[in-house]
Amino acid sequence: MLLSNRFVLLNKNDVNKFPGSNHRVVESALRLLRSRGVDVQTTVQEGYEGAAIINDYINRLGSNQRQKNDTLQSLLTDAQKNLLHIGELEWIQKDERACYWLFYCILFHLDDWLLNKPYGFCPVKEMNLHFSPSNSQGRFQQIVNFFDRCGSDLEWQRSLLAKMQNNWSAIYTARKPLRWLDRNNESQCKWAWDYLYNTRWQKNTPSIAGLNPTGCRETYLAIYAAFDSWVTEPEFKRLFLNDFNRAWQQKKHRDNRQGKKACNLVLREEVKQKLDAMAAARGMKLNQLVETLIENEHAKTIQLK
Template sequence: MNNQVSNSPYPCKELENIRVRRQLLSYLSTDEYPLDINIVHDPVLFMDEAMRYIDHEIGMIRYSKEDANGMLVRKVRECKAELLPESEFDWLKRDERACYYTWLTIRNDTLSVDLSNLSFVKPKKWLDYHDIRLTVSAESSQKRLELIIAYLDLQPVNTSDKIDYLTYIQGIWNKNRNTNKNNNANPFRWLDRKDKDACQWGYEYIRNSFAANDTEPRDKRRQRHDSFEWSYQQLNELNPATADEQYQFIYLFFDILDERDKKDFKEKISRKFAQHKYQKSKQEIPPLNTRMSKETKKQLEKLRKHYKTNLQDTIEHIIQLAYDHEIIKSNIIKVDFSKKD
Protein backbone atom coordinates (compact mmCIF):
# COMPACT_ATOMS: atom_id res chain seq x y z
CA MET A 1 0.00 0.00 0.00
CA ASN A 2 1.37 3.39 -0.97
CA ASN A 3 1.19 5.78 1.96
CA GLN A 4 3.18 8.62 0.41
CA VAL A 5 1.98 12.02 1.56
CA SER A 6 0.73 14.27 -1.22
CA ASN A 7 3.22 17.02 -2.14
CA SER A 8 5.73 15.54 0.29
CA PRO A 9 9.41 15.01 -0.57
CA TYR A 10 9.30 11.73 1.34
CA PRO A 11 8.02 8.36 0.07
CA CYS A 12 6.03 7.61 3.25
CA LYS A 13 4.25 9.55 5.98
CA GLU A 14 6.52 8.11 8.69
CA LEU A 15 9.37 10.25 7.36
CA GLU A 16 7.36 13.39 8.08
CA ASN A 17 8.40 12.77 11.70
CA ILE A 18 11.85 14.23 12.37
CA ARG A 19 12.52 11.55 14.97
CA VAL A 20 12.12 8.83 12.34
CA ARG A 21 14.39 10.66 9.88
CA ARG A 22 16.99 11.11 12.58
CA GLN A 23 16.79 7.45 13.53
CA LEU A 24 17.27 6.38 9.92
CA LEU A 25 20.30 8.65 9.52
CA SER A 26 21.76 7.23 12.71
CA TYR A 27 21.41 3.78 11.20
CA LEU A 28 22.97 4.83 7.88
CA SER A 29 25.93 6.65 9.43
CA THR A 30 29.10 4.58 9.77
CA ASP A 31 32.69 5.17 10.84
CA GLU A 32 33.75 4.98 7.20
CA TYR A 33 30.92 7.22 6.02
CA PRO A 34 29.75 9.48 8.88
CA LEU A 35 26.69 11.60 8.22
CA ASP A 36 25.83 15.05 9.47
CA ILE A 37 22.71 14.56 11.56
CA ASN A 38 21.55 18.08 10.69
CA ILE A 39 20.57 17.03 7.17
CA VAL A 40 17.32 15.77 8.70
CA HIS A 41 16.17 19.36 8.16
CA ASP A 42 16.97 19.29 4.43
CA PRO A 43 14.61 16.99 2.48
CA VAL A 44 16.82 16.91 -0.62
CA LEU A 45 20.05 16.00 1.18
CA PHE A 46 18.22 13.54 3.38
CA MET A 47 16.65 11.67 0.47
CA ASP A 48 19.98 11.66 -1.39
CA GLU A 49 21.55 9.79 1.53
CA ALA A 50 18.56 7.48 1.89
CA MET A 51 18.70 6.49 -1.78
CA ARG A 52 22.47 6.05 -1.58
CA TYR A 53 21.74 3.42 1.07
CA ILE A 54 19.27 1.71 -1.27
CA ASP A 55 21.82 1.72 -4.11
CA HIS A 56 24.36 0.13 -1.81
CA GLU A 57 21.93 -2.53 -0.60
CA ILE A 58 20.70 -3.53 -4.04
CA GLY A 59 24.08 -3.27 -5.74
CA MET A 60 24.14 -3.83 -9.48
CA ILE A 61 20.61 -5.24 -9.67
CA ARG A 62 18.26 -3.15 -11.76
CA TYR A 63 15.27 -1.93 -9.80
CA SER A 64 12.32 0.36 -10.21
CA LYS A 65 11.53 3.46 -8.17
CA GLU A 66 8.69 1.55 -6.52
CA ASP A 67 11.09 -1.22 -5.46
CA ALA A 68 13.52 1.32 -4.01
CA ASN A 69 10.79 3.14 -2.13
CA GLY A 70 9.42 -0.14 -0.82
CA MET A 71 12.80 -1.14 0.58
CA LEU A 72 13.25 2.29 2.14
CA VAL A 73 9.79 2.21 3.72
CA ARG A 74 10.53 -1.16 5.34
CA LYS A 75 13.74 0.19 6.85
CA VAL A 76 11.94 3.35 7.97
CA ARG A 77 9.34 1.31 9.83
CA GLU A 78 12.06 -0.70 11.53
CA CYS A 79 13.63 2.55 12.71
CA LYS A 80 10.29 3.90 13.92
CA ALA A 81 9.73 0.77 16.00
CA GLU A 82 13.01 1.43 17.83
CA LEU A 83 11.95 4.89 19.04
CA LEU A 84 10.78 5.52 22.58
CA PRO A 85 7.03 6.15 22.77
CA GLU A 86 6.11 9.82 23.15
CA SER A 87 4.39 8.94 26.44
CA GLU A 88 7.81 8.33 28.02
CA PHE A 89 8.41 12.09 27.87
CA ASP A 90 5.04 13.20 29.27
CA TRP A 91 6.47 14.01 32.71
CA LEU A 92 8.97 16.37 31.08
CA LYS A 93 6.26 18.07 29.04
CA ARG A 94 4.23 18.71 32.19
CA ASP A 95 7.07 20.15 34.28
CA GLU A 96 9.46 22.69 32.78
CA ARG A 97 11.71 22.53 35.84
CA ALA A 98 12.07 18.77 35.45
CA CYS A 99 12.78 19.27 31.74
CA TYR A 100 15.52 21.84 32.40
CA TYR A 101 17.05 19.67 35.14
CA THR A 102 17.01 16.58 32.92
CA TRP A 103 18.54 18.36 29.94
CA LEU A 104 21.33 19.86 32.06
CA THR A 105 22.00 16.49 33.70
CA ILE A 106 22.29 14.86 30.29
CA ARG A 107 24.38 17.66 28.81
CA ASN A 108 26.88 17.69 31.68
CA ASP A 109 26.70 13.96 32.48
CA THR A 110 26.24 14.68 36.19
CA LEU A 111 24.08 11.78 37.32
CA SER A 112 24.31 11.06 41.04
CA VAL A 113 25.69 7.69 42.05
CA ASP A 114 24.86 7.58 45.75
CA LEU A 115 21.08 7.33 45.71
CA SER A 116 19.61 4.31 47.46
CA ASN A 117 17.34 2.07 45.40
CA LEU A 118 18.31 3.92 42.21
CA SER A 119 20.95 2.69 39.82
CA PHE A 120 21.81 2.73 36.14
CA VAL A 121 24.88 1.41 34.37
CA LYS A 122 25.43 2.81 30.91
CA PRO A 123 25.97 0.22 28.17
CA LYS A 124 29.39 0.28 26.51
CA LYS A 125 27.94 1.74 23.31
CA TRP A 126 26.34 4.65 25.17
CA LEU A 127 27.31 8.02 23.67
CA ASP A 128 27.97 11.20 25.62
CA TYR A 129 26.02 14.35 24.82
CA HIS A 130 29.01 16.02 23.17
CA ASP A 131 29.80 12.91 21.12
CA ILE A 132 26.43 13.30 19.44
CA ARG A 133 27.28 16.97 18.81
CA LEU A 134 24.05 18.39 20.11
CA THR A 135 23.92 22.08 20.93
CA VAL A 136 25.10 23.04 24.42
CA SER A 137 22.56 25.83 24.79
CA ALA A 138 18.79 25.87 24.51
CA GLU A 139 16.61 28.96 24.62
CA SER A 140 13.27 27.40 25.57
CA SER A 141 11.63 24.45 27.30
CA GLN A 142 10.49 23.11 23.93
CA LYS A 143 14.05 23.19 22.59
CA ARG A 144 15.36 21.43 25.69
CA LEU A 145 12.72 18.73 25.34
CA GLU A 146 13.67 18.22 21.69
CA LEU A 147 17.34 17.84 22.65
CA ILE A 148 16.50 15.28 25.35
CA ILE A 149 14.51 13.26 22.83
CA ALA A 150 17.26 13.56 20.21
CA TYR A 151 19.89 12.44 22.72
CA LEU A 152 17.97 9.28 23.53
CA ASP A 153 16.90 8.59 19.95
CA LEU A 154 20.51 8.64 18.79
CA GLN A 155 21.82 6.22 21.40
CA PRO A 156 22.91 2.97 19.67
CA VAL A 157 21.43 0.81 22.43
CA ASN A 158 18.28 -1.15 23.13
CA THR A 159 15.03 0.67 23.78
CA SER A 160 14.87 -0.87 27.26
CA ASP A 161 18.22 0.75 28.15
CA LYS A 162 16.90 4.15 27.06
CA ILE A 163 13.78 3.72 29.17
CA ASP A 164 15.86 2.65 32.18
CA TYR A 165 18.07 5.72 31.79
CA LEU A 166 15.15 8.13 31.59
CA THR A 167 13.42 6.40 34.50
CA TYR A 168 16.62 6.73 36.52
CA ILE A 169 16.77 10.49 35.99
CA GLN A 170 13.08 10.80 36.80
CA GLY A 171 13.70 8.94 40.06
CA ILE A 172 16.50 11.34 41.00
CA TRP A 173 14.32 14.33 40.16
CA ASN A 174 11.39 13.05 42.21
CA LYS A 175 13.66 12.28 45.14
CA ASN A 176 15.19 15.77 45.10
CA ARG A 177 11.82 17.46 44.63
CA ASN A 178 10.07 15.50 47.38
CA THR A 179 12.83 15.58 50.01
CA ASN A 180 11.47 18.85 51.35
CA LYS A 181 8.31 19.25 49.34
CA ASN A 182 7.04 22.44 50.97
CA ASN A 183 10.31 24.31 50.39
CA ASN A 184 11.28 22.79 47.05
CA ALA A 185 7.97 23.02 45.22
CA ASN A 186 7.76 26.83 45.22
CA PRO A 187 10.75 28.33 47.04
CA PHE A 188 10.57 31.84 45.57
CA ARG A 189 7.06 33.19 46.03
CA TRP A 190 8.34 36.72 45.40
CA LEU A 191 9.57 35.76 41.93
CA ASP A 192 7.12 36.39 39.10
CA ARG A 193 8.22 35.29 35.64
CA LYS A 194 6.47 38.35 34.19
CA ASP A 195 8.44 40.71 36.44
CA LYS A 196 11.44 41.59 34.27
CA ASP A 197 13.23 43.47 37.04
CA ALA A 198 12.94 40.61 39.54
CA CYS A 199 14.02 37.97 37.01
CA GLN A 200 17.00 39.96 35.79
CA TRP A 201 18.04 40.85 39.33
CA GLY A 202 17.87 37.19 40.45
CA TYR A 203 19.86 36.03 37.45
CA GLU A 204 22.56 38.68 37.99
CA TYR A 205 22.66 37.92 41.71
CA ILE A 206 23.59 34.31 40.97
CA ARG A 207 26.14 35.35 38.35
CA ASN A 208 27.79 37.89 40.64
CA SER A 209 27.65 35.78 43.79
CA PHE A 210 28.81 32.38 42.64
CA ALA A 211 30.90 32.82 39.50
CA ALA A 212 34.51 31.87 40.14
CA ASN A 213 36.63 34.99 40.42
CA ASP A 214 40.39 34.52 40.26
CA THR A 215 40.98 38.10 41.37
CA GLU A 216 39.41 37.46 44.78
CA PRO A 217 41.69 36.83 47.75
CA ARG A 218 42.14 33.10 48.32
CA ASP A 219 40.68 33.26 51.84
CA LYS A 220 37.52 34.88 50.52
CA ARG A 221 37.16 32.29 47.78
CA ARG A 222 37.42 29.50 50.35
CA GLN A 223 34.45 30.94 52.17
CA ARG A 224 32.23 30.24 49.18
CA HIS A 225 30.58 26.85 49.64
CA ASP A 226 31.82 24.17 47.24
CA SER A 227 28.26 23.17 46.36
CA PHE A 228 27.36 26.68 45.21
CA GLU A 229 30.43 27.04 43.01
CA TRP A 230 30.05 23.53 41.57
CA SER A 231 26.39 24.18 40.80
CA TYR A 232 27.20 27.47 39.12
CA GLN A 233 29.85 25.80 36.96
CA GLN A 234 27.19 23.43 35.65
CA LEU A 235 25.39 26.43 34.16
CA ASN A 236 28.26 27.42 31.89
CA GLU A 237 27.24 28.50 28.41
CA LEU A 238 23.71 29.30 29.56
CA ASN A 239 22.92 32.93 28.79
CA PRO A 240 19.20 33.52 29.27
CA ALA A 241 18.12 36.62 27.38
CA THR A 242 14.44 36.86 28.34
CA ALA A 243 12.76 37.30 31.71
CA ASP A 244 11.13 33.88 31.36
CA GLU A 245 14.46 32.15 30.72
CA GLN A 246 16.09 34.05 33.59
CA TYR A 247 13.22 32.93 35.80
CA GLN A 248 13.86 29.30 34.86
CA PHE A 249 17.62 29.77 35.29
CA ILE A 250 17.08 30.81 38.94
CA TYR A 251 14.97 27.72 39.62
CA LEU A 252 17.48 25.51 37.83
CA PHE A 253 20.31 26.75 40.03
CA PHE A 254 18.17 25.97 43.08
CA ASP A 255 17.22 22.52 41.79
CA ILE A 256 20.81 21.35 41.27
CA LEU A 257 22.04 22.51 44.67
CA ASP A 258 22.67 19.99 47.43
CA GLU A 259 19.66 19.70 49.69
CA ARG A 260 21.54 21.17 52.66
CA ASP A 261 22.31 24.32 50.64
CA LYS A 262 18.87 24.98 49.18
CA LYS A 263 17.51 26.52 52.36
CA ASP A 264 20.57 28.75 52.70
CA PHE A 265 20.30 29.94 49.10
CA LYS A 266 16.55 30.51 49.39
CA GLU A 267 16.99 32.69 52.48
CA LYS A 268 19.92 34.65 51.05
CA ILE A 269 18.40 35.50 47.68
CA SER A 270 15.01 36.31 49.21
CA ARG A 271 16.59 38.64 51.77
CA LYS A 272 18.78 40.32 49.16
CA PHE A 273 15.82 40.84 46.85
CA ALA A 274 13.81 42.46 49.64
CA GLN A 275 16.72 44.86 50.17
CA HIS A 276 16.95 45.49 46.44
CA LYS A 277 13.25 46.24 46.24
CA TYR A 278 13.45 48.58 49.22
CA GLN A 279 16.42 50.49 47.80
CA LYS A 280 14.71 50.78 44.44
CA SER A 281 11.58 52.20 46.05
CA LYS A 282 13.70 54.83 47.78
CA GLN A 283 15.39 55.80 44.53
CA GLU A 284 12.02 56.48 42.98
CA ILE A 285 11.18 59.09 45.64
CA PRO A 286 12.07 62.61 44.37
CA PRO A 287 14.55 64.49 46.61
CA LEU A 288 13.32 67.33 48.83
CA ASN A 289 15.64 70.17 49.89
CA THR A 290 14.64 72.22 52.91
CA ARG A 291 16.14 74.39 55.65
CA MET A 292 15.82 73.89 59.39
CA SER A 293 17.35 75.36 62.52
CA LYS A 294 20.15 73.66 64.44
CA GLU A 295 17.76 72.88 67.27
CA THR A 296 15.31 71.21 64.89
CA LYS A 297 18.15 69.17 63.39
CA LYS A 298 19.13 68.00 66.88
CA GLN A 299 15.55 67.01 67.62
CA LEU A 300 15.33 65.17 64.30
CA GLU A 301 18.51 63.27 65.09
CA LYS A 302 17.13 62.22 68.49
CA LEU A 303 13.97 61.00 66.79
CA ARG A 304 16.04 59.09 64.24
CA LYS A 305 17.89 57.29 67.03
CA HIS A 306 14.63 56.66 68.83
CA TYR A 307 13.06 55.03 65.77
CA LYS A 308 16.35 53.33 64.86
CA THR A 309 16.12 54.20 61.19
CA ASN A 310 17.51 56.69 58.67
CA LEU A 311 16.59 60.37 58.37
CA GLN A 312 14.35 59.90 55.36
CA ASP A 313 12.25 57.22 57.04
CA THR A 314 12.16 59.25 60.25
CA ILE A 315 10.81 62.34 58.47
CA GLU A 316 8.24 60.27 56.56
CA HIS A 317 7.12 58.63 59.80
CA ILE A 318 6.74 61.95 61.63
CA ILE A 319 4.76 63.45 58.76
CA GLN A 320 2.50 60.39 58.65
CA LEU A 321 1.86 60.62 62.39
CA ALA A 322 1.03 64.32 62.14
CA TYR A 323 -1.18 63.74 59.12
CA ASP A 324 -3.10 60.95 60.81
CA HIS A 325 -3.54 62.98 63.99
CA GLU A 326 -4.36 66.41 62.55
CA ILE A 327 -5.83 66.01 59.06
CA ILE A 328 -7.84 62.84 59.52
CA LYS A 329 -9.02 63.91 62.99
CA SER A 330 -10.09 67.35 61.73
CA ASN A 331 -12.05 65.72 58.91
CA ILE A 332 -13.91 63.57 61.40
CA ILE A 333 -14.71 66.62 63.53
CA LYS A 334 -15.91 68.50 60.46
CA VAL A 335 -18.24 65.67 59.58
CA ASP A 336 -19.57 65.59 63.13
CA PHE A 337 -20.29 69.35 63.08
CA SER A 338 -22.10 69.04 59.80
CA LYS A 339 -24.35 66.39 61.29
CA LYS A 340 -25.27 68.68 64.20
CA ASP A 341 -26.20 71.42 61.80
Protein backbone atom coordinates in the same frame (compact mmCIF):
# COMPACT_ATOMS: atom_id res chain seq x y z
CA MET B 1 9.73 16.74 14.16
CA LEU B 2 8.29 14.34 16.72
CA LEU B 3 7.30 10.77 16.07
CA SER B 4 3.71 10.25 14.93
CA ASN B 5 1.76 7.03 15.11
CA ARG B 6 1.85 6.41 11.36
CA PHE B 7 4.59 6.85 8.78
CA VAL B 8 3.96 5.96 5.13
CA LEU B 9 6.45 5.45 2.31
CA LEU B 10 6.08 7.69 -0.71
CA ASN B 11 5.29 5.85 -3.93
CA LYS B 12 5.83 7.15 -7.44
CA ASN B 13 5.47 4.92 -10.49
CA ASP B 14 5.63 1.82 -8.26
CA VAL B 15 8.96 2.99 -6.84
CA ASN B 16 8.99 3.55 -3.09
CA LYS B 17 10.81 6.52 -1.63
CA PHE B 18 11.76 7.13 1.98
CA PRO B 19 9.88 10.33 2.97
CA GLY B 20 11.64 13.11 4.82
CA SER B 21 8.69 14.51 6.75
CA ASN B 22 9.68 12.95 10.10
CA HIS B 23 13.17 14.00 11.13
CA ARG B 24 13.41 11.47 13.98
CA VAL B 25 12.59 8.47 11.79
CA VAL B 26 14.97 9.64 9.07
CA GLU B 27 17.89 9.93 11.49
CA SER B 28 17.00 6.58 13.06
CA ALA B 29 17.19 4.98 9.60
CA LEU B 30 20.55 6.63 8.95
CA ARG B 31 21.89 5.23 12.24
CA LEU B 32 20.70 1.77 11.24
CA LEU B 33 22.53 2.03 7.93
CA ARG B 34 25.69 3.16 9.72
CA SER B 35 25.43 0.18 12.12
CA ARG B 36 25.25 -2.10 9.06
CA GLY B 37 28.49 -0.75 7.67
CA VAL B 38 27.09 1.88 5.30
CA ASP B 39 29.14 5.08 5.32
CA VAL B 40 26.47 7.75 5.85
CA GLN B 41 26.14 10.73 8.16
CA THR B 42 23.71 10.12 11.01
CA THR B 43 22.52 13.66 11.77
CA VAL B 44 21.00 16.07 9.28
CA GLN B 45 19.56 19.57 9.44
CA GLU B 46 16.40 18.63 7.53
CA GLY B 47 14.58 15.32 7.23
CA TYR B 48 14.42 15.62 3.45
CA GLU B 49 18.21 15.85 3.32
CA GLY B 50 18.50 12.53 5.14
CA ALA B 51 15.76 10.93 3.05
CA ALA B 52 17.71 11.78 -0.10
CA ILE B 53 20.76 9.98 1.32
CA ILE B 54 18.67 6.89 2.13
CA ASN B 55 16.97 6.81 -1.26
CA ASP B 56 20.28 7.22 -3.05
CA TYR B 57 21.71 4.25 -1.14
CA ILE B 58 18.65 2.09 -1.94
CA ASN B 59 18.79 3.02 -5.63
CA ARG B 60 22.41 1.88 -5.83
CA LEU B 61 21.65 -1.59 -4.48
CA GLY B 62 22.20 -4.37 -7.02
CA SER B 63 18.69 -5.80 -6.78
CA ASN B 64 15.34 -5.55 -8.53
CA GLN B 65 12.77 -2.92 -7.63
CA ARG B 66 10.69 -5.28 -5.50
CA GLN B 67 13.71 -6.16 -3.39
CA LYS B 68 14.58 -2.49 -3.06
CA ASN B 69 11.05 -1.71 -1.90
CA ASP B 70 11.22 -4.56 0.64
CA THR B 71 14.55 -3.25 1.94
CA LEU B 72 13.10 0.23 2.25
CA GLN B 73 10.02 -1.01 4.10
CA SER B 74 12.15 -3.08 6.48
CA LEU B 75 14.39 -0.09 7.15
CA LEU B 76 11.39 2.09 7.93
CA THR B 77 9.88 -0.48 10.31
CA ASP B 78 13.14 -0.98 12.20
CA ALA B 79 13.79 2.77 12.36
CA GLN B 80 10.43 3.37 14.02
CA LYS B 81 10.93 0.53 16.51
CA ASN B 82 14.15 2.10 17.78
CA LEU B 83 12.51 5.33 18.95
CA LEU B 84 10.71 6.21 22.16
CA HIS B 85 7.12 7.24 21.56
CA ILE B 86 6.73 10.93 22.20
CA GLY B 87 4.03 10.23 24.79
CA GLU B 88 6.68 8.74 27.07
CA LEU B 89 8.29 12.19 27.28
CA GLU B 90 5.05 14.09 27.83
CA TRP B 91 5.80 14.90 31.49
CA ILE B 92 8.86 16.83 30.29
CA GLN B 93 7.11 18.60 27.44
CA LYS B 94 4.28 19.87 29.66
CA ASP B 95 6.48 21.31 32.43
CA GLU B 96 8.89 24.09 31.46
CA ARG B 97 10.75 23.88 34.75
CA ALA B 98 11.23 20.10 34.42
CA CYS B 99 12.30 20.54 30.80
CA TYR B 100 15.01 23.08 31.65
CA TRP B 101 16.23 20.97 34.59
CA LEU B 102 16.56 17.81 32.50
CA PHE B 103 18.18 19.61 29.58
CA TYR B 104 20.74 21.19 31.93
CA CYS B 105 21.42 17.87 33.65
CA ILE B 106 22.02 16.13 30.32
CA LEU B 107 24.55 18.73 29.25
CA PHE B 108 26.43 19.25 32.50
CA HIS B 109 25.52 16.57 35.07
CA LEU B 110 25.06 13.42 33.00
CA ASP B 111 27.93 11.61 34.73
CA ASP B 112 25.93 11.80 37.98
CA TRP B 113 23.25 9.68 36.27
CA LEU B 114 25.45 7.31 34.30
CA LEU B 115 27.94 5.72 36.64
CA ASN B 116 28.19 2.78 34.24
CA LYS B 117 27.54 3.75 30.64
CA PRO B 118 26.23 0.93 28.43
CA TYR B 119 28.31 -0.42 25.58
CA GLY B 120 27.93 1.71 22.47
CA PHE B 121 26.73 4.80 24.37
CA CYS B 122 27.44 7.89 22.30
CA PRO B 123 29.18 10.74 24.20
CA VAL B 124 27.03 13.86 24.43
CA LYS B 125 29.67 15.96 22.65
CA GLU B 126 29.31 13.66 19.63
CA MET B 127 25.49 13.80 19.48
CA ASN B 128 25.49 17.12 17.61
CA LEU B 129 23.11 18.68 20.12
CA HIS B 130 22.32 22.39 20.19
CA PHE B 131 23.66 23.53 23.58
CA SER B 132 21.89 26.90 23.81
CA PRO B 133 18.28 26.75 22.59
CA SER B 134 16.35 29.93 23.30
CA ASN B 135 13.08 28.48 24.60
CA SER B 136 11.40 25.44 26.16
CA GLN B 137 10.40 23.95 22.81
CA GLY B 138 14.03 24.02 21.67
CA ARG B 139 15.22 22.41 24.92
CA PHE B 140 12.61 19.66 24.62
CA GLN B 141 13.75 18.91 21.08
CA GLN B 142 17.34 18.51 22.31
CA ILE B 143 16.18 16.10 25.04
CA VAL B 144 14.43 14.05 22.35
CA ASN B 145 17.61 14.15 20.27
CA PHE B 146 19.63 12.94 23.26
CA PHE B 147 17.54 9.80 23.67
CA ASP B 148 17.35 9.18 19.92
CA ARG B 149 21.10 9.53 19.41
CA CYS B 150 22.44 7.95 22.60
CA GLY B 151 23.13 4.61 20.89
CA SER B 152 21.43 2.49 23.58
CA ASP B 153 18.39 0.23 23.31
CA LEU B 154 14.88 1.23 24.32
CA GLU B 155 14.96 -0.77 27.55
CA TRP B 156 17.96 1.21 28.77
CA GLN B 157 16.42 4.50 27.60
CA ARG B 158 13.21 3.78 29.50
CA SER B 159 15.17 2.82 32.61
CA LEU B 160 17.10 6.11 32.52
CA LEU B 161 13.91 8.07 31.82
CA ALA B 162 12.17 6.47 34.83
CA LYS B 163 15.15 7.32 37.04
CA MET B 164 15.04 10.92 35.86
CA GLN B 165 11.29 11.18 36.42
CA ASN B 166 11.59 9.83 39.97
CA ASN B 167 14.31 12.35 40.72
CA TRP B 168 12.24 15.18 39.30
CA SER B 169 9.23 14.13 41.40
CA ALA B 170 11.36 14.46 44.53
CA ILE B 171 12.52 17.94 43.47
CA TYR B 172 9.04 19.10 42.51
CA THR B 173 7.32 17.91 45.68
CA ALA B 174 9.93 19.49 47.95
CA ARG B 175 9.38 22.99 49.26
CA LYS B 176 9.76 25.42 46.37
CA PRO B 177 12.75 27.75 46.81
CA LEU B 178 12.47 31.49 46.13
CA ARG B 179 8.70 31.55 46.43
CA TRP B 180 8.84 35.33 46.22
CA LEU B 181 10.29 35.19 42.70
CA ASP B 182 7.73 36.30 40.11
CA ARG B 183 8.29 34.99 36.57
CA ASN B 184 6.61 38.12 35.17
CA ASN B 185 8.65 40.63 37.19
CA GLU B 186 11.60 41.55 34.98
CA SER B 187 13.53 43.64 37.51
CA GLN B 188 13.10 40.99 40.19
CA CYS B 189 14.29 38.18 37.93
CA LYS B 190 17.26 40.28 36.80
CA TRP B 191 18.24 40.98 40.40
CA ALA B 192 17.99 37.27 41.32
CA TRP B 193 20.09 36.27 38.31
CA ASP B 194 22.71 38.92 39.12
CA TYR B 195 22.88 37.56 42.67
CA LEU B 196 23.57 34.04 41.36
CA TYR B 197 26.13 35.40 38.92
CA ASN B 198 27.96 37.47 41.54
CA THR B 199 28.19 34.55 43.99
CA ARG B 200 29.14 31.91 41.41
CA TRP B 201 32.78 31.64 42.57
CA GLN B 202 31.93 31.20 46.23
CA LYS B 203 31.97 27.77 47.86
CA ASN B 204 28.72 25.80 48.07
CA THR B 205 26.76 27.76 45.50
CA PRO B 206 24.74 26.48 42.51
CA SER B 207 26.50 26.31 39.16
CA ILE B 208 25.32 28.55 36.34
CA ALA B 209 27.88 27.29 33.83
CA GLY B 210 26.44 27.32 30.33
CA LEU B 211 23.43 29.42 31.34
CA ASN B 212 23.04 32.74 29.53
CA PRO B 213 19.33 33.59 29.60
CA THR B 214 17.75 36.55 27.85
CA GLY B 215 14.34 37.91 28.74
CA CYS B 216 12.29 37.65 31.91
CA ARG B 217 10.75 34.20 31.36
CA GLU B 218 14.02 32.54 30.33
CA THR B 219 15.85 34.12 33.27
CA TYR B 220 13.24 32.80 35.69
CA LEU B 221 13.56 29.28 34.29
CA ALA B 222 17.37 29.42 34.28
CA ILE B 223 17.42 30.41 37.96
CA TYR B 224 15.32 27.39 38.85
CA ALA B 225 17.38 25.14 36.59
CA ALA B 226 20.48 26.13 38.57
CA PHE B 227 18.78 25.33 41.88
CA ASP B 228 17.01 22.17 40.74
CA SER B 229 20.19 20.65 39.30
CA TRP B 230 22.35 21.58 42.30
CA VAL B 231 23.46 18.39 44.03
CA THR B 232 24.77 19.26 47.50
CA GLU B 233 24.18 18.69 51.19
CA PRO B 234 20.76 19.96 52.35
CA GLU B 235 22.46 22.18 54.93
CA PHE B 236 24.53 23.97 52.28
CA LYS B 237 21.43 24.57 50.20
CA ARG B 238 19.51 25.85 53.22
CA LEU B 239 22.28 28.29 54.18
CA PHE B 240 22.60 29.62 50.64
CA LEU B 241 18.84 30.12 50.33
CA ASN B 242 18.78 31.92 53.68
CA ASP B 243 21.45 34.33 52.42
CA PHE B 244 19.63 34.73 49.09
CA ASN B 245 16.27 35.47 50.72
CA ARG B 246 17.85 37.82 53.25
CA ALA B 247 19.57 39.77 50.48
CA TRP B 248 16.25 40.15 48.66
CA GLN B 249 14.47 41.39 51.78
CA GLN B 250 17.26 43.91 52.37
CA LYS B 251 16.94 45.14 48.79
CA LYS B 252 13.17 45.54 49.23
CA HIS B 253 13.75 47.47 52.44
CA ARG B 254 16.24 49.80 50.74
CA ASP B 255 13.87 50.35 47.82
CA ASN B 256 10.99 51.15 50.17
CA ARG B 257 13.08 53.76 51.99
CA GLN B 258 14.04 55.64 48.84
CA GLY B 259 12.73 59.20 49.02
CA LYS B 260 11.96 58.85 52.73
CA LYS B 261 13.59 60.24 55.87
CA ALA B 262 13.32 59.11 59.45
CA CYS B 263 11.35 61.47 61.67
CA ASN B 264 11.47 60.89 65.44
CA LEU B 265 8.61 62.50 67.36
CA VAL B 266 7.90 62.40 71.08
CA LEU B 267 4.13 62.24 71.71
CA ARG B 268 2.07 62.14 74.86
CA GLU B 269 0.90 58.64 75.65
CA GLU B 270 -2.79 59.41 75.10
CA VAL B 271 -2.02 61.01 71.72
CA LYS B 272 -0.05 57.94 70.66
CA GLN B 273 -2.98 55.73 71.67
CA LYS B 274 -5.36 57.83 69.59
CA LEU B 275 -2.96 57.61 66.64
CA ASP B 276 -2.82 53.82 66.96
CA ALA B 277 -6.61 53.62 67.09
CA MET B 278 -7.00 55.81 63.99
CA ALA B 279 -4.47 53.73 62.06
CA ALA B 280 -6.19 50.49 63.04
CA ALA B 281 -9.61 51.85 62.07
CA ARG B 282 -8.33 52.79 58.62
CA GLY B 283 -6.23 49.63 58.15
CA MET B 284 -3.07 51.71 57.76
CA LYS B 285 0.43 51.69 59.18
CA LEU B 286 1.36 54.55 61.47
CA ASN B 287 3.71 56.18 58.98
CA GLN B 288 1.02 55.94 56.27
CA LEU B 289 -1.55 57.57 58.54
CA VAL B 290 0.79 60.39 59.57
CA GLU B 291 1.70 61.06 55.92
CA THR B 292 -2.01 61.16 54.99
CA LEU B 293 -2.88 63.56 57.81
CA ILE B 294 0.00 65.87 56.94
CA GLU B 295 -0.83 65.84 53.20
CA ASN B 296 -4.48 66.65 53.93
CA GLU B 297 -3.63 69.51 56.29
CA HIS B 298 -1.04 70.85 53.88
CA ALA B 299 -3.62 70.88 51.07
CA LYS B 300 -6.04 72.83 53.29
CA THR B 301 -3.30 75.34 54.14
CA ILE B 302 -2.55 75.93 50.46
CA GLN B 303 -6.24 76.54 49.75
CA LEU B 304 -6.45 79.19 52.50
CA LYS B 305 -3.64 81.26 51.00
